[in-house]
Amino acid sequence: MPESVLLIDDDPDVRRALGEALERSGFRALTAGTATEGLELFEREYPAVTLLDLRLPDADGLQVLETLKSADAAVIMLTGHAEIETAVRAMQLGAENYLPKPVDLAHLMAVVARAADKVRLKRQLELFRRRDAAQGTLGVSPKMQELERQIDLIAAADRSTVLLTGESGTGKGRVARIIHDRSPRAAHPFVDLNAAGLSATFLESELFGHERGAFTDAKEMKRGLFEVADRGSLFLDEVGELAPELQPKLLKVLETKTFRRLGGTREITVDVRLLAATNRDLPAAVEQGRFREDLYYRLNVAVIHLPPVRERTREDRLYLIERILAEVSQEIPGSPQNLDPEALELLLNYSWPGNVREMRNAIERSVIMARNAEAIEPRHLPPEIRGKTQRGSRRPRLLSLADVEREHIARVLAYHQGNRSRTARDLGISRATLIKKIKQYQLDLTDAGAP
Template sequence: MPNKPPTILVTDDEESIRNSLRDILEFEGYRVLEAEDGEQVFRILSDDTVDLMLLDIKMKGMDGMEVLSKLKENNFHFPVIMISGHGNIEIAVEATKKGAFDFIQKPPDLNRLLVSVRNALDQHRLSEENETIRSRLPGVPEIIGESRAIEKIKETIDKVAQTNSRVMVTGENGTGKELVARWIHEKSQRSNEEFVEVNCAAIPADLLESELFGHEKGAFTGASSQRIGKFEQADGGTLFLDEVGDMSPNAQAKVLRALQENAIIRVGGTEKITVDVRVIAATNKDLLEEIDTGGFREDLYHRLNVIPIHVPPLRQRREDIPALARRWLEHLAEKDITFAGISFSDDALEALKEQQWSGNVRELQNAVERLGLLAGGTTISGKEVDSLTLTGSRKPEGTDSLLESIDTFQGFKEASERLFLLRKLNENDWNISQTAEAIDIQRSHMYNKMKKYDIER
């Protein structure tokens, strides 16, 4: 089937001008519609699709500038070429500011007019194609970073996404564990099915089982109707168990059974329901420690931890900070014109790299938004980074500095633990077995800690 010719709406209150433009454009193969005033323009647009408009500025009633403004208000995005016999630079500039593609004086030069028409239609076609491509792209933010750690995570995602293997994503709060899980789903054969998330830490223990497995009517007080749980909702897709280390012992036992049997039983029910679910779990806890203290089942850990992915904290991949900061500033500018035109100086990016970021990417995003709003000009300086970020002093080395620089208990605990391990390793001349024995932990845990905190001699 041949492509339909582009439709051009010629708007001018002089019939002779409309006829001349119609003859020229139809000879070039375009479909032409005519309007003699602004009111007729919007009657036509309510019934027909237009790819381009030629619009006279001086018309009776609503003039061309008013029509141009109203087109924008009503979200018409086709290009508009303004035509006027009384053109001057001021009018041309005003028309361009209002969104006109071009400005041509009467009587129009034929070649100039046709070149402008072709360019406007080409740009509009490319814009629509780009919009179509963007609409097909996954609505999952890109994983930003060029550090070896991030490259390794991306490589692992590419390898495991096409399988059904379970994945355990570990890392501190704010590092982007959910983003990793979403990309595994997005690149998998399950991407057209549901990605269902459960935050195990946010749901009370007595309600978590009902949330995961659903319940039958009358199963407990308040269960007035049957409810489908997250396992059933994710059937065919992916179930993301966030903060799985906070799951109650009862829920752990039932999740283990569900993974073993690929089936669940609703709370208050007896019927086994088969489910096809890929499970991705995430935690900010050291589950091996939780196993030692009885807080987490070892058999469930081994069921979930088939493919481990560790997302390191921001302070261990400082080279990613400039790209993350610039991308978040661009994202803010796309959503809010307040941030348009603002950028970071080189010394500002260096200053950002020096901060501790105990809250990781989430804290960096908050800081970038604060800097964009409160910085004095269009370029954010290093001094402004130092004065407006709340992450504390740079690269602390002792516990007193940690107390001054880290606000969260988890951040302080982990920074202190890393400092302690480094000191003990130095005291034992980096003999791993000897250090593990001296601080009374298993050697395997020592290796896990060193990997977690990126500790190398």
């Protein structure tokens, strides 16, 4: 796909002439007549270069330049009112160049080409940094190293659909990003969407887009995520929650690489790799008639199963703790870089029902509580981790069945930040039963994040 160049100019003749010149030079021209339209188009398309007129009907060009530079855009200013002070100010704000109108087309195309080359190089460097960061991210045990090897093989086969399975919080989204970053598609978009809790109409609009007037609130045309992810990867989390009416549409785009926007008649062709994830038992869902068998087989091509943290080796848990602590410490000034041996032992022996997600949340909270201390101590850890008896203790903490149920419901509620519907689903009970249990055990939803 050719690199895109965005032209923001209120003169339709200029837009037409420069747009045609860009197309002849091998670029994909995007045009906008106002600052508002141009900024929306920039956010949606993320072009390599933006040509910006100094004077626009709804905003000052220098203000628009500042906004674009905050998004790390490469901007070339155009103006019919060349002033030295304005040119200096534009260059100070980060403009690549400042050209007076009428512009010499050959010179403009050369300037655009140079700017596009710089952007291409910059994006490649960012890609290399992401690839470096994606190395050795899962663990150190032979089992996790073998999983790394499988990921490398699957990443290289970028035409195959990938299905990531495992409990909630095991890092399926992170692995999806690693696969994309290590694949030939790495220089192109990575787009993600969680299918859980979304209505069928909204999800269809997100995936496939919609035409203006397709439904009541469709005031303008919207590109779907399959279009946005063209030549890249689309990560669809919780694919097992996909509504039955959307399953054949997803199957069609996987098989034919074509789809229609909601309310549209034109077939749109895309080249997108689908990375799907689920914490559900899809074969069981197929047997129960809740998931299409043909779609399951289409997804079940390259499968990666991520084990829960409790089933990983002590070395792998230690690796995760150290990696997360290093990442969190960089984000929070004054953070301790070390763990007290007793605190480390508590973290290693905890069962982590929320897996890597819970581990990150617990370590981040501990880092905040231990700010400006030399090391994280047991007193800085969350109560549920401090309360767990360490291996080798003579007497375990004895609980009644009611206490066990109360603690488990409280833990799952906290994991879902007080969301009762998701908590009930994970507990395997109805929402009404969950509400009854919350009242019975007098659970405080404030700490769980409930509204």
